[in-house]
Amino acid sequence: MTDPIRPAEPLLVATDLVKSYGPVKAVQGVTFHCNPGEVLALVGENGAGKSTVAKMLAGAVTPTSGSITVAGEPLASGSVKQSRLSGVRCAFQELALVPDWTVAENLSLPDGAPLRGFSQKKSVVKAKALLESFHLPHIDPRAAVGTLSLADRQLVEIARALAGAPTLLILDEASSALTPPGVSWLFDRIRELTAAGGSVIYVSHRLGEIAEIADRGTVLRDGLVAGEFVRGGWTDDELISMMAGREAERFFPSPPPRTTDAVALSVTNLRAEGLAGIDLTLGAGEILGIGGLQGHGQAELLRALFGAAPAVADSWTVGSRRVSRTTPVRSVRNGLGYVPEDRKTEGLALEMSVGENLLAPWYRAYQLGGRPRLSRERGWIDGVLGALSVRTRGPNELAGSLSGGNQQKLVFGRWMNRSRSVILLHDPTRGIDVRAKQELYGAIVDLAKQGVGILWFSTEVEELVHVCHRVVVLYQGQVADELIDHRLTADNIVGAAVGATGSMAAQNAPLKTERAAG
Amino acid sequence: MTTPTPTPSTTAGAGTAGTPVATGPLGAAPGLADGGPGLPDGSAPSPRGSHASFLSRVPRSVWPLVAFLVLFAIGGIIRPNLITVDSLIGTATFAIILSIASFGQTIAVIQAGIDLSVPNTIGFSALAFLTLVGPLGPVGAFVAALAAGALIGFFNGAVIAKLGLTTIVTTIAMNGLLFGVILLAFNFSELTVTPDFVIAITSAKISVLGISMPAVLPLGLALMVVLQLVLSFTGWGRSLFVVGSAAETARLAGLPVDRIRITGYMLSGVLAAFAGIVIVGYYQQASATMGASYLLASVAAVVVGGASIFGGRGSVVGTVGGALVLGQVSTLVTVLNLGANIQQLIYGAIILLVISLYGRRRAG
Numbered sequence: 001m002t003d004p005i006r007p008a009e010p011l012l013v014a015t016d017l018v019k020s021y022g023p024v025k026a027v028q029g030v031t032f033h034c035n036p037g038e039v040l041a042l043v044g045e046n047g048a049g050k051s052t053v054a055k056m057l058a059g060a061v062t063p064t065s066g067s068i069t070v071a072g073e074p075l076a077s078g079s080v081k082q083s084r085l086s087g088v089r090c091a092f093q094e095l096a097l098v099p100d101w102t103v104a105e106n107l108s109l110p111d112g113a114p115l116r117g118f119s120q121k122k123s124v125v126k127a128k129a130l131l132e133s134f135h136l137p138h139i140d141p142r143a144a145v146g147t148l149s150l151a152d153r154q155l156v157e158i159a160r161a162l163a164g165a166p167t168l169l170i171l172d173e174a175s176s177a178l179t180p181p182g183v184s185w186l187f188d189r190i191r192e193l194t195a196a197g198g199s200v201i202y203v204s205h206r207l208g209e210i211a212e213i214a215d216r217g218t219v220l221r222d223g224l225v226a227g228e229f230v231r232g233g234w235t236d237d238e239l240i241s242m243m244a245g246r247e248a249e250r251f252f253p254s255p256p257p258r259t260t261d262a263v264a265l266s267v268t269n270l271r272a273e274g275l276a277g278i279d280l281t282l283g284a285g286e287i288l289g290i291g292g293l294q295g296h297g298q299a300e301l302l303r304a305l306f307g308a309a310p311a312v313a314d315s316w317t318v319g320s321r322r323v324s325r326t327t328p329v330r331s332v333r334n335g336l337g338y339v340p341e342d343r344k345t346e347g348l349a350l351e352m353s354v355g356e357n358l359l360a361p362w363y364r365a366y367q368l369g370g371r372p373r374l375s376r377e378r379g380w381i382d383g384v385l386g387a388l389s390v391r392t393r394g395p396n397e398l399a400g401s402l403s404g405g406n407q408q409k410l411v412f413g414r415w416m417n418r419s420r421s422v423i424l425l426h427d428p429t430r431g432i433d434v435r436a437k438q439e440l441y442g443a444i445v446d447l448a449k450q451g452v453g454i455l456w457f458s459t460e461v462e463e464l465v466h467v468c469h470r471v472v473v474l475y476q477g478q479v480a481d482e483l484i485d486h487r488l489t490a491d492n493i494v495g496a497a498v499g500a501t502g503s504m505a506a507q508n509a510p511l512k513t514e515r516a517a518g
Numbered sequence: 519m520t521t522p523t524p525t526p527s528t529t530a531g532a533g534t535a536g537t538p539v540a541t542g543p544l545g546a547a548p549g550l551a552d553g554g555p556g557l558p559d560g561s562a563p564s565p566r567g568s569h570a571s572f573l574s575r576v577p578r579s580v581w582p583l584v585a586f587l588v589l590f591a592i593g594g595i596i597r598p599n600l601i602t603v604d605s606l607i608g609t610a611t612f613a614i615i616l617s618i619a620s621f622g623q624t625i626a627v628i629q630a631g632i633d634l635s636v637p638n639t640i641g642f643s644a645l646a647f648l649t650l651v652g653p654l655g656p657v658g659a660f661v662a663a664l665a666a667g668a669l670i671g672f673f674n675g676a677v678i679a680k681l682g683l684t685t686i687v688t689t690i691a692m693n694g695l696l697f698g699v700i701l702l703a704f705n706f707s708e709l710t711v712t713p714d715f716v717i718a719i720t721s722a723k724i725s726v727l728g729i730s731m732p733a734v735l736p737l738g739l740a741l742m743v744v745l746q747l748v749l750s751f752t753g754w755g756r757s758l759f760v761v762g763s764a765a766e767t768a769r770l771a772g773l774p775v776d777r778i779r780i781t782g783y784m785l786s787g788v789l790a791a792f793a794g795i796v797i798v799g800y801y802q803q804a805s806a807t808m809g810a811s812y813l814l815a816s817v818a819a820v821v822v823g824g825a826s827i828f829g830g831r832g833s834v835v836g837t838v839g840g841a842l843v844l845g846q847v848s849t850l851v852t853v854l855n856l857g858a859n860i861q862q863l864i865y866g867a868i869i870l871l872v873i874s875l876y877g878r879r880r881a882g
Contacts, residue, residue: 308770332772340770347770349763351830360760361771365778369756414771 009072011036011199012057012168017066019052026052028223029066034168034201037194041210041217042203045243045293045461045494049223050203054172057201058090059083070168087167091158091174099146103127106145107160134159134189150177155185162189169193172203176295187213205243205293205498207236219243236495244461244494252466253441255287256449264453265305265318265422272311274300276477282422282453287444289468290457291493297477298457299341302424305455306338307331319421332361337415337423339408347411348399355381355395358414384413387446389439405436412440416447423447425456429463441467461490475499578824578831582839585822589846597853605849607731613845614738615800617838619793619809620816620823621745622671622786624837627820628749629762629782630829631678631685636790636816637809638696639670643791644804645704648712656713664791670696671787675780693813700806712802720799734800738838741792745834758782763830811862818865819844821872844868 010033019027027049034040044050055061057068059080068075070086083090097106104127108118127141136159139152148156154177161169169190175183190200190213202214210217217234219226219242227242262284270278274297282288290298304311307326316323318334331338340346348357355374358381363369368376374395381395388409392402399410408428415423425444429437444467448454458464464471471483473496481496483489590609594601619640626633643663650659670692677688720734749755757778760768769775793812798804823840825832847868848861 306770328769328772329774338770340766345764346766349760349767349830351763351826352759356756356760359756360768360773363753363757363760363773365752365754365757365781367753368751369753370751372751373753373756 009036010034011038011071012201013069014053014057015067015069017053017056017068018064019049019056019061020064025223027056027063030218030220030223030225032218032225032228034199036167036197036199038215039190039194039200039202039213041214042201042220043205043207043210043217043239043243044220044226045205045497048220048243050220051172052223053220054090054092054170054201054203057083057168057170058088058092060090060092084164087164088170089161089164089166089168090170090172091154091161092172097145097153097157097160100144102142102144103131103139103148103156104141106156107131107141107163109160130163131159134162135185151179151182154178155182158186158189162193166193166198168199168201170201170203173205175204175206175209183209207239207498210239237491240491240494240498244490251438252462253445255467255469256285256445258283258285258469260284260451262451263317265455267305267313267316269314270301270304270311270316271313272300272304272309274477275304275311278474278477278479280455280472280479282455284421284453285448285451286470287448287454287456287468289464289471290455290474291461291464291471291497292474292480293497294459296474296497298474299426300477301474302338302426302455302457305331306336306424308338308340335419335421337361337418337420339411339415339423339425339428341426343404343407343411348407350398350400352399353396354385354390354392354399354402354410357399357410358384358395361414362418380417384416387416388413388443405432408432409436409440409443412443416443420447420452422453422455425454425458427457427459430459461493464488464493465490473497579833579836579839582823582836582843586839586842586846589843589850593846593850593853596850600849600853603729607729607735609845609849610842611732611735611800612848613838613841614735615793615796616812616815616819616841616844617834618734618738618741618796619790619812620819620837620841621741621834622789622793623816623820624823624825624832624834625745625749625758625782625789626685626689626786627762627817627825627827628829628832629758629779630765631762631779631783632689632817632827633671633674633783633786633790634686634689634813635670635674635692635696636786636793637811637813638693638700639667639787639790640794640797640809640812641700641804641806642670642696643667643794644798644808645700645806647716647795647798648804649704651711651713656715659713660716660795663795664788667787667789667791667794668784669787670791671784672780674787675783678783679776679779697806704806712798716795716799717802720796721802732800734796737796742834742838745789749834754778754781759830761829814862814865814869815844818869821869827873 012034014033015031017027017030018025030049030053032040042050042053052061056063057075059075059082070088073086075083075086075088098109101109102124104120104123107127107130108123124141131137131139131141136155139148139156145153145156154174158171158174161171171186175186178186190202193200202210204210215231217229219228219239221243229239260283263281264284264286265282266280268279270280276297278297278301280301290301292298300309303309307328307330310325312325318331318336321334323334326334328338344350349360353374355377356370359373359377363373367373374381378395384390385392385395390402390406390409390413392406399407402410412425412428429440432440441463444454444456456464456468465488468488469484471488471493472479473481473483473493475497476499480499481492483492483496590601590606619636623633623636643666646666647659647663650662654662674689674692677683678685718733719737720732722733723730724733724736725731726736749758757768757773760771760773761775761778765775768778794809797808819837819840820832821827821840822843823832823836823838825836844865847864851861851864
């Protein structure tokens with residue numbers, strides 16, 4: 001893909017990196033290089049492998065195969081310390097700071113070798129000088145990191161990486177929590193570093209920032225390099241298409257025609273942690289997709305609507321019933337069903353039987369449970385297992401012994417034919433095989449036909465495009481765009497998810513000018 | 519009647535005796551554990567060897583009974599005169615009293631908790647019962663003692679469910695608090711008279727199928743059957759298992775998790791209080807520290823009975839089996855004259871052994 005021997009010897013060369021987690025290949029052969037004094041962007045959708053690549057460079061993850069060299073020397077893989085000694089520093093997306101420690105303690109963490117003494121006083125003085133040299137005088141070195149705002153914590157994380165005077169700095173979504181002045185601060189630091197001959201790998205999905213700071217870029221998709229670009233030689237649309245890809249059409253059922261205008265769920269100005277005011281209306285029999293990049297409020301939205309996380313709204317109705325605050329118990333009573341993110345810890349009791357897992361929401365203290373209840377409900381259980389083609393030896397088999405796809409079907413199946421009016425799905429097809437996916441699609445469409453409103457958060461864009469009536473894309477806890485009919489395309493979903501279209505562009509002025517420039 | 523005292527004795531012999539206790543359940547343990555959930559993703563499902571699958575189909579609560587029979591046989595080999603109905607009844611009586619004290623613990627453990635306030639709940643209810651027999655009459659005192667147990671359980675449950683404190687800290691604090699109350703509130707010199715009806719349901723000899731036994735034995739077995747039916751076949755019982763197995767799953771399925779937890783601890787408290795009255799009736803004495811030996815013993819009975827200390831698995835039938843194993847161990851300790859203070863040590867060793875063998879945390 002790239003020729004490692006160039007006039008200027010590249011600082012970093014990554015060749016054929018592969019990382020597999022069990023049968024899942026997160027990264028399947030990625031090659032790129034980065035020259036001294038250069039900012040290289042790594043872009044891609046969720047799950048494209050950006051973060052895994054960044055962690056391999058930082059030494060936090062050992063590649064399954066492939067090699068990384070820094071300044072001609074092979075990087076000892078799998079050791080953060082070795083990477084650090086080679087001059088590689090990384091600021092992670094998930095903040096790697098100790099919340100209960102002060103800023104000063106955190107800043108001295110990388111060098112605070114356990115055998116050396118630690119002086120609170122000296123570390124504060126050092127931290128203060130450091131923060132001032134990075135133009136961050138507003139951060140108090142004595143403050144516990146947990147008390148800082150998310151943006152300030154991110155600044156501390158970046159400052160900690162910069163403090164090591166790295167030759168290669170990896171910023172993994174490091175700007176995700178920063179405000180616009182924070183981002184320009186970051187860019188100033190990056191320019192200082194590159195002026196001194198250092199290199200930066202900038203992992204992001206914010207096209208505006210990439211246009212401004214990146215000299216070159218590599219686009220990842222499904223763990224592979226989907227393309228490369230150089231400064232000024234790309235447009236948002238090209239990049240988005242590269243990120244989204246044009247995969248061969250897979251089989252997706254179409255959403256059923258809607259027969260009613262009845263509203264199953266409606267909420268205005270829903271506020272919760274991670275949600276900055278969301279308006280949403282879900283019709284009966286409608287499949288409403290929720291799109292967006294990871295961490296922009298999709299999970300929070302589903303949890304808030306189900307009452308699993310505290311939330312308030314200006315008005316909130318389920319069917320014709322008004323809701324003020326809700327809990328999962330009330331939500332189930334109101335006709336909601338929820339398929340949570342993690343089937344193993346949130347969806348199933350793995351040590352209990354298949355039948356009991358299906359019945360879990362329907363147990364009442366004073367009614368029968370266990371085997372007598374199972375035989376009484378045998379018709380319903382067999383119906384659900386049959387409709388979803390769950391491969392099991394029967395209702396008495398332990399849920400934990402089923403495959404992932406079949407487990408997911410149980411979490412979904414418990415809400416079938418139980419007079420639900422709304423079902424909330426958190427990426428139900430993640431990590432399951434194609435056949436199980438199609439069986440779930442079929443079941444989702446069938447439920448919609450019965451008039452159940454389906455709110456479906458998916459990280460797979462193609463699902464949203466093909467199986468949903470309508471898609472709402474979230475960005476930073478708000479609705480960035482609503483896509484329907486001819487506007488419902490993969491490019492538009494990805495575009496809205498990275499903040500490149502619709503209402504967000506208006507709010508994000510710098511982004512807009514850069515698009516014009518690009 | 520060879521009734522072992524609550525704290526019999528000892529070691530070398532018990533060491534050898536302890537081994538079969540463990541190996542009984544152990545043979546099956548790999549099969550059971552592998553069939554269980556939570557394997558690291560991608561790993562192979564349980565081995566499907568016919569041997570392993572046969573063993574894994576045997577209910578877990580059977581293994582302590584097997585272990586008990588092995589120990590009983592060992593006792594017989596050492597002292598042939600131990601193989602008698604009287605000896606069996608003696609051990610079973612000791613075991614059933616321990617079982618009654620451990621039923622509440624079983625319920626706490628199933629919901630992924632533990633009730634370390636069992637000992638002083640026993641003491642408190644016993645002393646409260648004897649104190650109140652005068653003013654309230656036996657039935658009134660009985661009801662009041664159980665109500666006190668329910669109240670103690672309610673506090674435990676409410677603090678754990680609503681405030682989110684850990685069960686160990688909460689219940690051990692409650693245990694300490696109760697001990698203080700016991701020392702402050704009761705006038706021990708007056709507590710001597712045990713009401714007749716309590717004796718009638720505990721130490722009085724009755725004849726079942728021509729075999730004479732203390733009334734507490736059929737009483738405990740009846741309680742076991744009722745509790746097992748509640749745990750296995752009611753919505754409440756099954757919900758308790760869902761909560762213990764995966765609390766977040768239960769919450770997101772819309773189960774009233776807090777209410778289930780609190781009622782679970784209340785039942786645990788009521789059962790411990792009942793145990794206190796039974797112990798008063800059987801031994802006809804009460805003291806501030808009368809429950810102390812049940813702290814370790816109740817946990818041991820539950821764990822040996824096949825319950826998972828991480829919740830979601832356990833049965834009162836298994837607990838009775840576990841108590842029988844412990845009872846037989848203490849009988850052997852007594853018979854072999856190994857000294858009275860060794861028993862707690864053995865119980866502790868058994869708990870560690872059983873937990874390390876099949877109670878390890880599921881990967882991830």
